[in-house]
Amino acid sequence: MNVHSHSRTARGAATREAVIQSALELFAERGFYGTAVPDIAKKAGIAAGTIYRHFESKEQLVNHVYRRCKRSMVEQLLSNLNLELEARALFREFFMRLAAFAREQPLAFAFLELHHHGAYLDDESRRIELTVLVPIAGFVERFKGQGIVKPAPTEALISIVWGGIVGLFKSAKLGYVQLTDQVLEHAEQSCWDAIRSA
Secondary structure, X not given: OOHHHHHHHHHHHHHHHHHHHHHHHHHHHHOOOOOOHHHHHHHHOOOHHHHHHHOOOHHHHHHHHHHHHHHHXXXXXXXXXXXXXXXXXXXXXXXXXXXXXXXXXXXXXXXXXXXXXOOOOOHHXXXXXXXXXXXXXXXXXXXXXXXXXXXXXXXXXXXXXXHHHHHHHHHHHOOOOOOOHHHHHHHHHHXXXXXXXX
């Protein structure tokens, strides 16, 4: 590859990254339907037509952003996780890992929460979603069987905890609560109390 070709490739990669980052910011703020391709292009500092050199459609772009964010979250949640931990310790580990992801990547967290059940997500995006849901559901089922957590539907128990974390970070974003380590400790305990057996 000559110098000019390398330069074009580097510019193309930088433009693509600018499109992805701009799309993430706008999708997280306005949602998929509230974000137009020209808005993404303007934020990225390029012509609208340039986006279509990298992505065939807005749907393809949103799925790319979704998969990138979801893979990052999967890595944070499941990498080197000790599956032999007892229920209480495993719950705490999951909660704190998810809270760390939300703290470190607030845009990705907000985007994933907003697009959790988007009708425009493709099969590959839905498969990545299952890489998180399947193991978590498995843990909940196992702990239900042991009488450690409430005998409620697994989906409901997961939703209670997820909703608690999402609500906490939304409140922090709005300035209603400061997310200190102590607040997270209390929140983690409260979420555990919500699903554990009496």
